[in-house]
Amino acid sequence: SFHVLTKELNGLGFDLRVERQKDFFEAKKDRVTIRIAPPMVIRSWSYGEVKKAETLNYRTFKPERDGLFCERIFGPVKDWECACGKYKKQRHRGIICDRCGVEVTTSDVRRERMGHIELATPVSYVWLFRSSANWLGILLDLSQNTLEMVLYYERYIVIDAGNTPLKEKELLTEDEYRDNYSKFGSAFKAGIGAEAIQELLKKVDLEREMAKVKETIRKKGKRDHISRRNLVKKLRMIEGLLKTQVKPEYLVTSVIPVIPPDLRPLLPLDGGRFVASDLNDLYQRVINRNNRLKKLIKLQAPDIIVRNEKRMLQEAVDALFDNGKHGTPVLGKGKRPLKSLSEALRGKQGRFRQNLLGKRVDYSGRAVIVVGPELKLHECGLPKQMALELFSPFVLRELRKKEYFHTLGSAKRALEENRPEVWEILERVTRGHLVILNRQPTLHRLSIHAFEPRLIEGNVIRVHPLVCPAFNADFDGDTMSVHVPITIEAQMETELLMKANSHILSPANGRPIVTPTRDIVLGCYYLTFMSDHEEYGAGRGKKDAGIIISSFEEAKLLYEFKQLELHRPIRVRDEEGKILITTVGRILFNEILPPEIPFQNRLVNIEVLEDLVKKVFEKCSYSKTAKFLDDVKELGFKFATYGGLSIGIDDLKVPELKKKMIADRQREVSRIEKDYRTGLISEGERYN
Structure with a gap:
């Protein structure tokens, strides 16, 4: 998966490198660096230039020479066999056939070998000016709208004003450019498209620009937040370009990498039909437009036609890198947007989340x-x-x-x-x-x-x-x-x-995350409930309430022999000799508490349980807290079962108002019926 990711990032024009380095303790560590690939690096990856948009020959079903599946560029389709069949078997390993130019090797190389397309005119990377940050615009101090008008051949931009009243980076319409050219001739220099942007980028001195930006940030201080934020972005970009040794002009490219054919396969179906990866269609659009542009330049076609073809080439490259990022997406069969190189990486089904983070794991x-x-x-x-x-x-x-x-x-x-x-x-x-x-x-x-x-x-x-x-x-x-x-x-x-x-406490707020709920709380509530029924002493003074029992043990013994109800108030001495008015249920609940926690003579609900868990955790160890939680769970489930508490219609309190409302409505119905029978209202009015 990482190999496929590397090739897909290379296809987007990124140079991904895995570097091994030793830290202070001499431990080896891998570090991945990523940068924009210069044109010479893209050419070094390539095994040949893809010149044709064809894929397979319609009669032989073999890859077309110099096409998107060319065996000479990407390697043989069959293991240890060249395209023409002159060399077969492993004994000819490494030989390049003098007839077809295919190297005799395994077909696995078709997952690794890349090609490239030499463009007739430079193009810009779409994600450098159509992303969350307009990086190209930040470096050149141009707005996104201005950049797009230049890149898509709507406006000229002044590259060098010379001794004219024009300003550098000023936008000119077609008519304005012609008027100024007739006035000043070659005293100024203006351009259009990615070529003009590349000229401007060549003029950027990164070291001097960085010093200038730092000085501006220092002068502005913290007052102008928006301007300062843009300057910090620019500083970050300049530092990144210097660190990765990428020249500013490399942000515009004249070489497009072509990913290995086995990563954009063309698979045969029954009936002689084929199913192809969307990337092949997008590469074909780029190659066809590029070849057409080369032909128009060679024929010295009118400037307006050439410019239109250059704009179409920029749009085709945009669609290849990120379809739909600029303008209407390119559609395939069934009016479905074609999946670009970026689409293969992003989202839930992308390479990162599906194949790298969502890997199947052994054991x-x-x-x-x-x-x-x-x-x-x-x-x-x-x-x-x-x-x-x-x-x-x-x-x-x-x-x-x-x-x-x-x-x-x-x-x-x-x-x-x-x-x-x-x-x-x-x-x-x-x-x-x-x-x-x-x-x-x-x-x-x-x-x-x-x-x-x-x-x-x-x-x-x-x-x-x-x-x-x-x-x-x-x-x-x-x-x-x-x-x-x-x-x-x-x-x-x-x-x-x-x-x-x-993991008893939540790292978010420090409160217990492992807290008894639902049936456990119901069981504890039922267990610690104290009845105030008149036969148990209600109506008498609080001191006289409950029968007198000598100790906790006697109370439990009486309960076990069914001589004492669970909720009946009793008067009993605690371990310190104080007289408590409590119940057998509360004595049973306190048995599961650690010795560090005092006797809890109260009705236990969810808040009390949460408080107890916190206290036990603070005063006791992890193991004691875990044991307490297990004991609470056992006790809660046990007495929720013994209680057999449920809800029925008799438990619901019917509001007194209900009877009055029903009687009023019945009287109204009777009145309407009477009016209908006497002919005062019609059939339609009766039900309105």
Whole structure:
């Protein structure tokens, strides 16, 4: 993919280099540098000039000589065979055929070898003046509109004013140019198109321009924000050109690179038809217009016709680099815009996101997620069949080490047949070996967590309900990918930095991200609720409320023997000897709290739970916080189930106003019916 990306960037006129350098600790590092390719560099990439727009011969279906698929330029179509068939087989390797000029080598070179098109007139790169920043205009101090009028042959621009009253970079119409030329002759110099822009760029002295810009920025200070921002952009561009050793005139080119033919293939279909890459059509437009322009110049055609052809050539190159960036996009069959070189890189289906960032990874899998309430915070449920595939190298190694099988082949067969000993080894291998779960889109670091796998039946991944907010996951068909860290370093990093029970707080605001919700909150609320029913002491003074019990243990014992209701108020001494009015439910809830947290004699809702998680995290360790969260989850689910709370129509409060409104409407209906029967209103008025 990186090789293809390099060739596509070369096709856009970028010189991409991978440099190896050593840092302070003598560690080797790769660095990628990118710059605009000078014409001589583009020619050095090329294996020959593409002169014709033809692709394949319609009778032989072989590539046309000097065409877009020429074997002499891009290499042979068949391995170790030249185009004419004089040289065949590998023994002639490296020989260039004296008849057809094709080198005897593998057909793989057709993915690497580039060609070039020599243009009859210079053209500008469309993304230098039609992007978010008008880089060409910034360097020359010209607006985007001015640049476009010059590049598309609408206005002349003064290159050198000489001793005339004209100003440098002044725009002239056709008539103004002719009038000034008749007055001053060759005392001034003006031009049109990319050729004129190239002349202006040649006059730019980067060193002197940089010093001038720095001085202007220093004088302006921070008052004029807009002007200062443009000057800073110009300074950045000049520094970039100096650093990459790109001369300003290279921003306009007279050579177009042609990417390898196997990256823009022409594939045969049934019935003798072909399907071609859109790039071939765009290259053909450039070649046809370029050849026509050369012919017109040779025939010394009128200046207006030549200028029009030059403008069309600029538009064809624009469409090749970025179709639709300037003007109406070039359409193919079915009125579909053709995909340009830039289109292959940008967007979700582009080279970066689809092929480089979205690569398939070995020792990884993907499955739908479901809730796993039986799991601990640091665990995930991994399907056995998936785990066997992911951990197959470790299982094979263990099978050989334990001498279950003597050869690698027999161990692999045992793996395929799912022998009993394989499952034993898998259980042992996965114990303590963390896996990484990732939910796309990976927007922040909490989207990737490490878990200890617990082998389960089925085809879905089970996740702990409390980690869902961190992943922003729900169970409506969401999928997660699993990755297995292979090396010892990767396993250590996963253990120390990525384990789920280490990510309790949100890095965004410092509040707990792993907070009990929904059924867990309902269960805790039900558990800690205190009833105020009259038989439990309502109406009496607060001090007299509740039966007296000697200790927490006695209260729990009475509850277990069904002698005491969960929500009934009781008076009991705490560990410090103070008398509390509480419930058995609250005593049970406080049992899961760490010793560092005092007795919580309050109704527990979502805010209280979030506060408790934060307090436990601040006063205790990560492991104690994780244990508390697991215990809250178990307790919440248990008492949500015991409570069996649900909602019915009897729980809904009907507003008193409803009866009055219905009665009023019924009276109105009766009045209308009566009016209709007595003939006061018609059929149409009755229903209006």
